[in-house]
Structure formats: C-alpha cells, structure tokens
Amino acid sequence: MSAARRICVVTGTRAEYGLMRGLIAGIRDDDAFELQLAVTGMHLSPEFGLTWREIEADGFPIDERVEILLSSDTPVGVSKAMGLGLIGFADAFARLKPDLVVVLGDRFEILAAASAALVAGIPIAHIHGGETTEGAFDEAIRHSVTKMSHLHFTAAAPYRDRVIQLGEAPERVFLVGGLGIDAIKGLKLLDRAELEGQLDLEFGARNLMVTFHPPTLEPGEAAAQMQALLDALDSLGPETHLLFTMPNADTGGRELAAMVDRFVAARPHARVFTSLGQLRYLSCMRLMDGVVGNSSSGLIETPSFGIGTVNIGDRQAGRLKAASVIDCAPQQDAIEAALERLFSDDFRKGLAGVENPYGTGGATMAILDVLRRHPLSGLLKKSFHDIALATDTGER
Known part of the structure; x- marks a missing residue:
C-alpha cells in the first residue's frame, strides 16, 4: 500500500477557510491523505476575531501557526507582513515536509506561502485561479501564484482558459466550479x-x-x-x-x-x-x-x-x-x-x-479526486505551454 500523501492546506482568512472547510474535511477523512494545516494572517489576530478557534472547534488540529500581521495596514506594514510570512512558511514547510501545498485565491498571505513552497521545491495546487479583480492588487498576486503552481482548480470555463493563456499545461488545469456552492449545499443552515x-x-x-x-x-x-x-x-x-x-x-x-x-x-x-x-x-x-x-x-x-x-x-x-x-x-x-x-x-x-456562473456544486469532490490520483512524481517539471496565436500581418 502506498504511503498517504501529506497535503498541507494554508488558510489566512475567515472567508477562505469557509470555502475550503469541506475540502479540509475531505482530506482529513481520506486514508489516501495525511492532512497538515497551516494557519496564518487574520486567523491569529484578536482584531479579526481569533478565528483559529473556529478551525479547532470544527475538529481540525492546527499543525503550524505562522504569525505575520503587524499593527499597521500601510503599504509598508503589508510588505513587512509578507516578509514575515515568507520567513515563517519557510520554517513551517521545513518541519512539515509536505508532498503538496494547497492554497486558494489571491491574498498577500498566500503569495508568501506559495513563494516559500516554490523555493523549497514543494508542488503547489492553486484553487480559484484565472479570475480577474481589476480594482485590487490581488489581481497580480493571483496570477503570480498561478505561475508558481503546478495543479490548478478553476471555477468557470473562462478562468480555465485564462490559466492556460498564462502558459499552464491544459492537462494540469481542472474546471471544478466554485467551492462556495458546496459550502451552501453541505451545511444545514x-x-x-x-x-x-x-x-x-x-x-x-x-x-x-x-x-x-x-x-x-x-x-x-x-x-x-x-x-x-x-x-x-x-x-x-x-x-x-x-x-x-x-x-x-x-x-x-x-x-x-x-x-x-x-x-x-x-x-x-x-x-x-x-x-x-x-x-x-x-x-x-x-x-x-x-x-x-x-x-x-x-x-x-x-x-x-x-x-x-x-x-x-x-x-x-x-x-x-x-x-x-x-x-x-x-x-x-x-x-x-x-x-x-x-x-x-x-x-x-x-x-x-438566475443561474450562478460558478456552477451548481461538486468542486470539493472533483478536487479530492485529482489530489488522490494525479501523479506527484515529476510534478515540478514544468514548461511554458504556448498557445496558438493568430499572426498579425498588417503593415505598421
């Protein structure tokens, strides 16, 4: 029997954790995996409600707490928080030695975690890539994390296309829908x-x-x-x-x-x-x-x-x-x-x-299936996937 895959899930905000809660439970409850949970950012801050306690109340032991937030939300303060995150996640991943790191979205905490995993040679699975948010610097962070990642789970067909447009191999980009729909369906409200x-x-x-x-x-x-x-x-x-x-x-x-x-x-x-x-x-x-x-x-x-x-x-x-x-x-x-x-x-x-463009549910099971069966050996070997572009022959 093959060894369980050590899957490290990183979460830094209440909203992000809410989206991934079902996925975290699925990893914990599957013998194919060994769940590792790294908690950072707002979860550890009294100002934002110390939401790490909700994670533990849900029955998820926290393996690493990476403190990064300062008492400042200026550009300098956020940049320093990212620096602390890079240092903290470097140490955390050295201790945990995960086979794969799972991140969601586009926040600066996630950029720090992905950067540390990249340098450590740990494959990254990115959820909700390919989306656009033109009014926030999250846009650049999201696409940067996409380029660092090796498996991609997108919420809609145009987002899958965009990840491929960024040079990611199509066979590593999976259309699964939005995790938020699963959260709605999986809870007794x-x-x-x-x-x-x-x-x-x-x-x-x-x-x-x-x-x-x-x-x-x-x-x-x-x-x-x-x-x-x-x-x-x-x-x-x-x-x-x-x-x-x-x-x-x-x-x-x-x-x-x-x-x-x-x-x-x-x-x-x-x-x-x-x-x-x-x-x-x-x-x-x-x-x-x-x-x-x-x-x-x-x-x-x-x-x-x-x-x-x-x-x-x-x-x-x-x-x-x-x-x-x-x-x-x-x-x-x-x-x-x-x-x-x-x-x-x-x-x-x-x-x-009204139809929801992010689907009708099923993202959690689709992600778990890929995490369970996709080969991890050779996952770091990565080349830029060029797409065919129309040739502009017009004179200048």
Missing part, C-alpha cells in the same frame, strides 16, 4: 429564530448584508467610497436593517472598520460582526433582501440564494457575474439608484430564474 437568538439581533422588514473592502489599486479613495456607501444606506431609513461584516486586513482596512463602527454605534437598526463564521454567515445571507459592497462572496455565493447583489466600484471588475448582480459606481447617487433597483418588483421577479 440556521433559521431566523436561531440566528436572532445566537446573534442577539432582530431582522427587519427589509435586510441587507454589507461588506466593503478597500479598493487597493485606488490609493486614498477607500474612505470616500465607504462614506458614499454609508450615506446611501442611511437614506434607506431605520426600516431597513443592516448587517455589516468587517473589511479584510488589506491596505487601509482599519480606517474603513472604524467608519463602520461609528456608523453602527449611532443606529440601532445596524449591527456589525468581526466574524460570523461560515454557518451563520451563509444562514444570514439566505435571509437577506440583498448583499451590498464589493466582496467576491456577493458574486460567487449570493446568486445561489436567489437574492440580488449591489456590487460597488472596480474591486471585482472582470469577474463573471450572474444577472442578479447590479454594478454601480462608488458614488452616493449611483449606490442609491442601485439599491432602488434591488428592491424593485421587476428586479425581484427576475431573480427566480
């Missing part, structure tokens, strides 16, 4: 009464979930955009209850978090949570009239609940979007117009037939 009791809140006649992250490619604009959003939400009045989740640990995130805290403190119909956890987050989403902000969750998970999304600004520009997503500029009048459309009868009637 809480009902309204359970949520109101657990969270000590009361849902209103209308309810919105709000998450706004800094647009990191627009320096100096984040606070103005957040203020425009808060002013637009204020125009709805107290009959619309607001449930905020906090921004990520991105450049400028602390300023936005402080603005949300001040807004909520003055309005009894608004609440804010540092971390709801996956079960309560998705359970709340199901009861909302809409999701507002610039989080990828509003594009990937929300359409599966048959509710609308107001997607503000350019942070998610370039991602595939369902017909339930309303794009708007990050100005108060544009956001107010989008909210008016969100609540309109015509828009709400059309939500029943």
Whole structure:
C-alpha cells in the first residue's frame, strides 16, 4: 500500500477557510491523505476575531501557526507582513515536509506561502485561479501564484482558459466550479429564530448584508467610497436593517472598520460582526433582501440564494457575474439608484430564474479526486505551454 500523501492546506482568512472547510474535511477523512494545516494572517489576530478557534472547534488540529500581521495596514506594514510570512512558511514547510501545498485565491498571505513552497521545491495546487479583480492588487498576486503552481482548480470555463493563456499545461488545469456552492449545499443552515437568538439581533422588514473592502489599486479613495456607501444606506431609513461584516486586513482596512463602527454605534437598526463564521454567515445571507459592497462572496455565493447583489466600484471588475448582480459606481447617487433597483418588483421577479456562473456544486469532490490520483512524481517539471496565436500581418 502506498504511503498517504501529506497535503498541507494554508488558510489566512475567515472567508477562505469557509470555502475550503469541506475540502479540509475531505482530506482529513481520506486514508489516501495525511492532512497538515497551516494557519496564518487574520486567523491569529484578536482584531479579526481569533478565528483559529473556529478551525479547532470544527475538529481540525492546527499543525503550524505562522504569525505575520503587524499593527499597521500601510503599504509598508503589508510588505513587512509578507516578509514575515515568507520567513515563517519557510520554517513551517521545513518541519512539515509536505508532498503538496494547497492554497486558494489571491491574498498577500498566500503569495508568501506559495513563494516559500516554490523555493523549497514543494508542488503547489492553486484553487480559484484565472479570475480577474481589476480594482485590487490581488489581481497580480493571483496570477503570480498561478505561475508558481503546478495543479490548478478553476471555477468557470473562462478562468480555465485564462490559466492556460498564462502558459499552464491544459492537462494540469481542472474546471471544478466554485467551492462556495458546496459550502451552501453541505451545511444545514440556521433559521431566523436561531440566528436572532445566537446573534442577539432582530431582522427587519427589509435586510441587507454589507461588506466593503478597500479598493487597493485606488490609493486614498477607500474612505470616500465607504462614506458614499454609508450615506446611501442611511437614506434607506431605520426600516431597513443592516448587517455589516468587517473589511479584510488589506491596505487601509482599519480606517474603513472604524467608519463602520461609528456608523453602527449611532443606529440601532445596524449591527456589525468581526466574524460570523461560515454557518451563520451563509444562514444570514439566505435571509437577506440583498448583499451590498464589493466582496467576491456577493458574486460567487449570493446568486445561489436567489437574492440580488449591489456590487460597488472596480474591486471585482472582470469577474463573471450572474444577472442578479447590479454594478454601480462608488458614488452616493449611483449606490442609491442601485439599491432602488434591488428592491424593485421587476428586479425581484427576475431573480427566480438566475443561474450562478460558478456552477451548481461538486468542486470539493472533483478536487479530492485529482489530489488522490494525479501523479506527484515529476510534478515540478514544468514548461511554458504556448498557445496558438493568430499572426498579425498588417503593415505598421
């Protein structure tokens, strides 16, 4: 019998862990694998809720804790955090000696982990590559991690094409769909009464979930955009209850978090949570009239609940979007117009037939199947895959 494959999963945020929770469980419960779990970033920060405790409560022992976050969200602070991450993951991988490292997405913590694995000669499997987010530097990080990786699990056909366009061999690029759909289908969601009791809140006649992250490619604009959003939400009045989740640990995130805290403190119909956890987050989403902000969750998970999304600004520009997503500029009048459309009868009637471009589920099992059967020997041997390009013969 062949030895179990040592699979090291890296997670740095609550959202990323929520997406991979089923995959982590699948690796743990399969005799073909030995699960190693490396936790970093916001999971280890009191400011972001010490969400490593949720991971352990789910029954997953943590093998490595890689501390990287500083008390600064300036460009210098984030760059130093990446440096600490590279040092920490170099040590962690030297101790764990994984056969494969699994990472998801596009955050700076993941870039540090992938860089350390690359230098250590450890193959990398990357989930949710090939996507585009034109309003954040995550765009460049995502494609950089793609180039460091050896197996690729993409959420939609255009994203698979883009990974191949980046020079990755087609036989190593797998179309599996979005992991968030599996999370929705795999959980027994809480009902309204359970949520109101657990969270000590009361849902209103209308309810919105709000998450706004800094647009990191627009320096100096984040606070103005957040203020425009808060002013637009204020125009709805107290009959619309607001449930905020906090921004990520991105450049400028602390300023936005402080603005949300001040807004909520003055309005009894608004609440804010540092971390709801996956079960309560998705359970709340199901009861909302809409999701507002610039989080990828509003594009990937929300359409599966048959509710609308107001997607503000350019942070998610370039991602595939369902017909339930309303794009708007990050100005108060544009956001107010989008909210008016969100609540309109015509828009709400059309939500029943919306299809989610990220699939209908099954990504977890598809990834596990590849991790189980794909040869690991020779995986590091990699050449650039050239695609056929039309020849431009026009004169200059």
